[in-house]
Amino acid sequence: MYIYSGASQPEESSHVDDQEKYEQFMARIEAGEKIEADDWMPDDYRQALIKLISMHGISEIMGALPEKEWVPKAPTLKRKLGIMAKVQDEMGHGQLLLRVAEDLMRPYGKTRGDLMDDLLSGDLKFHNVFHMPTKTWADAGMVGWLVDGAAIISQTNMLDASYGPYQRALQRICQEEVFHAQHGEAIIMALAEGTEHQRQILQESLNRWWSALLMFFGPKSADTTGSSKQDIMIKYRIRKSSNEELRQAFLDKYLPRVFSLGLTVPDETAHYDEEKGEWVYQQPDWNEFKQIIKNKGPRSKERLRLREVAYENNRWVRQALTSEAVGS
Amino acid sequence: MMPVETAEEAKKDATYLKALKDLIYQCADDDFIISFRGSEWLGLAPHIEEDVAFSSITQNTMGHAVMFYSLLEELGEGKADALAHERQPDERRNAVYLEKKNGEGSYLGEPYYDWALTVVRNFLYETFKKVKLKAITNSSYQPLANVAEKVLMEQPYHLSHWRIWVEQLLASTEDARSRLEERLEEAWYAFGDVLELGQYATEMEHFQLMIGEDELKELWLEEVKTTIKDLPNGTPKKQLGSGREGEHTADFDQALEVLSEVYVSDENAIW
Numbered sequence: 001m002y003i004y005s006g007a008s009q010p011e012e013s014s015h016v017d018d019q020e021k022y023e024q025f026m027a028r029i030e031a032g033e034k035i036e037a038d039d040w041m042p043d044d045y046r047q048a049l050i051k052l053i054s055m056h057g058i059s060e061i062m063g064a065l066p067e068k069e070w071v072p073k074a075p076t077l078k079r080k081l082g083i084m085a086k087v088q089d090e091m092g093h094g095q096l097l098l099r100v101a102e103d104l105m106r107p108y109g110k111t112r113g114d115l116m117d118d119l120l121s122g123d124l125k126f127h128n129v130f131h132m133p134t135k136t137w138a139d140a141g142m143v144g145w146l147v148d149g150a151a152i153i154s155q156t157n158m159l160d161a162s163y164g165p166y167q168r169a170l171q172r173i174c175q176e177e178v179f180h181a182q183h184g185e186a187i188i189m190a191l192a193e194g195t196e197h198q199r200q201i202l203q204e205s206l207n208r209w210w211s212a213l214l215m216f217f218g219p220k221s222a223d224t225t226g227s228s229k230q231d232i233m234i235k236y237r238i239r240k241s242s243n244e245e246l247r248q249a250f251l252d253k254y255l256p257r258v259f260s261l262g263l264t265v266p267d268e269t270a271h272y273d274e275e276k277g278e279w280v281y282q283q284p285d286w287n288e289f290k291q292i293i294k295n296k297g298p299r300s301k302e303r304l305r306l307r308e309v310a311y312e313n314n315r316w317v318r319q320a321l322t323s324e325a326v327g328s
Numbered sequence: 329m330m331p332v333e334t335a336e337e338a339k340k341d342a343t344y345l346k347a348l349k350d351l352i353y354q355c356a357d358d359d360f361i362i363s364f365r366g367s368e369w370l371g372l373a374p375h376i377e378e379d380v381a382f383s384s385i386t387q388n389t390m391g392h393a394v395m396f397y398s399l400l401e402e403l404g405e406g407k408a409d410a411l412a413h414e415r416q417p418d419e420r421r422n423a424v425y426l427e428k429k430n431g432e433g434s435y436l437g438e439p440y441y442d443w444a445l446t447v448v449r450n451f452l453y454e455t456f457k458k459v460k461l462k463a464i465t466n467s468s469y470q471p472l473a474n475v476a477e478k479v480l481m482e483q484p485y486h487l488s489h490w491r492i493w494v495e496q497l498l499a500s501t502e503d504a505r506s507r508l509e510e511r512l513e514e515a516w517y518a519f520g521d522v523l524e525l526g527q528y529a530t531e532m533e534h535f536q537l538m539i540g541e542d543e544l545k546e547l548w549l550e551e552v553k554t555t556i557k558d559l560p561n562g563t564p565k566k567q568l569g570s571g572r573e574g575e576h577t578a579d580f581d582q583a584l585e586v587l588s589e590v591y592v593s594d595e596n597a598i599w
Contacts, residue, residue, distance in 0.1 A: 064371045064379075069436060072367045075590035075599035076409045077394045080367075084390060087370055088383035095376045137590045137599070190599055197594045302437065306372070309438055314374035317443050320497055320504035321374075 029237045034164030037103040045236050048229060049163055050104045052238065057097030058119055059127035063143075064090045065303050066130055070140035082183050083140060089176045096173070100165045120308050122295050129212050131297025138191055138198075138205035144184020146209060146254060150216045152177045153250050162237040192261045206258070207266045211284040215292075217247040224286045251279040329536045333470045335402040347531035348469055349403060350421065351538055354526065354572060355460075356396030357422035360412060361580075362453055363389040364587055365426070365446075368435040374443055385450075385486045392483070395475045402471070413591040417584065418574040423522040425515070425568060426453060427580040444507035447497060448515055451490035452552065456522055458487050459547045460538075468536040491555050498556070513560055520566030523548060526573060 021040050064087050074080040098112055118124035129147050155174050161167040191202040233239045270281045332338050338345055366386030373379040397408035431441040464476035497504040523545045532538040569575035
């Protein structure tokens with residue numbers, strides 16, 4: 001959990017003023033207006049946004065690492081160009097989002113450096129899918145196709161978010177994510193239509209990613225894992241749908257495609273219930289999910305270590321850039 | 329010399345063809361290997377903005393390699409993908425200095441990569457590339473001259489990126505300056521083969537494919553001096569060997585193993 005110890009309101013104000021401001025704020029967002037960085041906002045709104053956007057931003061950056069494992073290994077010149085462009089976009093998204101988070105954190109005196117420290121200390125979490133191993137080239141395709149596919153579903157859900165800077169960043173991010181999903185799908189199609197070996201690594205990859213993909217959208221309710229921010233997100237018009245609605249939309253879009261490629265999912269019970277109008281599936285192990293997001297996932301330590309080495313190893317460069325001599 | 333407009337025309341003169349192919353291999357292999365080393369940095373650069381910029385340069389540079397390999401494909405050398413992934417080290421023409429590892433460790437774990445090496449190497453290489461491509465825009469082989477024109481539309485931005493890094497780091501802390509100077513000293517022992525044109529250098533000049541080696545070196549040094557006033561003495565040596573003649577190091581074996589790992593894992597596959 002991302003908690004700001006000693007966080008105080010940016011401005012001292014009486015309770016009555018706050019109540020009035022709060023009502024104006026709610027009236028604005030309910031009328032579909034966008035809140036900007038310098039506007040008054042309730043503290044729990046600011047904190048929910050900081051938590052959401054810093055986690056989103058840092059996940060884009062940590063998310064570059066599993067795919068990046070396959071960038072130097074991409075099997076053709078065309079794939080090399082495609083995956084380089086794709087992972088570069090993800091870093092770009094991270095940068096865009098951290099800039100949005102930085103503005104929100106300013107009243108608390110926090111900077112990007114603090115976010116990096118929080119990431120390395122374990123206080124700032126990154127998305128569960130990016131704790132998973134990528135064992136073959138098929139995983140590079142799977143990340144583009146289904147992980148980014150899931151991201152599109154959860155992010156388009158926030159395209160009308162009440163916070164303007166985030167909403168605008170998401171517009172651009174979602175446009176690029178569509179290309180990423182196509183890039184991933186192209187890799188997957190080549191494997192699905194390929195040799196026996198290629199089909200085998202594809203199926204193994206899907207088996208490997210399946211529960212992480214179900215976990216992607218978070219638990220159905222707070223009862224499952226003890227905490228969930230979905231209610232406050234919906235109240236403040238940051239997002240529209242619940243975790244489960246998003247997961248259903250994902251299954252609805254992708255399971256028919258998975259089956260049409262002749263692939264299976266490692267859940268024999270998975271099927272569409274016509275009467276209820278929803279997908280039935282076996283719940284992933286939510287205790288495992290809790291462990292993963294506590295940085296106890298299969299590759300959590302290694303990925304954080306990579307960031308840590310890069311961060312420490314390049315400290316001299318950052319020091320050089322902030323020295324007085326530069327630009328004088 | 330009359331311009332040679334097509335691959336078919338170029339194939340008519342065996343000596344011309346040999347020199348032409350060697351020149352294009354050098355361009356393609358240099359870009360390919362330095363782009364590979366760049367791709368290992370992805371996600372590990374000193375800050376996020378640099379990661380975005382550097383990976384964009386890396387991607388463009390791989391694009392340039394693809395254009396050069398495609399010219400070779402037209403000249404009957406085989407598929408561009410096979411040229412990039414299947415050739416043995418002694419068939420490769422990239423300079424040895426460009427294949428040097430980014431530092432200790434691996435991109436998959438404990439990557440103690442050296443930003444000073446990366447800044448110095450890319451600055452020196454992009455300066456060379458600009459000078460070389462400018463000369464190639466007057467090449468007698470028209471398809472190659474056209475590619476050079478195209479690459480030069482974006483390549484000067486790459487050079488300018490690294491030039492700013494050099495200038496900023498040299499003007500910053502004592503630590504940064506000495507790290508850069510150390511890498512410059514090292515480059516003066518190893519950059520020599522980048523500046524060479526290999527065994528067909530004379531033919532390249534004769535057929536007006538390219539300017540001569542001496543002129544190339546001179547132009548490069550002049551251009552480098554506009555950014556770094558205080559350079560090591562003389563011109564760079566080639567103590568690691570000459571990649572233009574197919575000599576390569578163990579660092580190159582590591583690169584080839586990684587970049588072709590998936591490609592060679594299934595001979596019948598279309599990826």
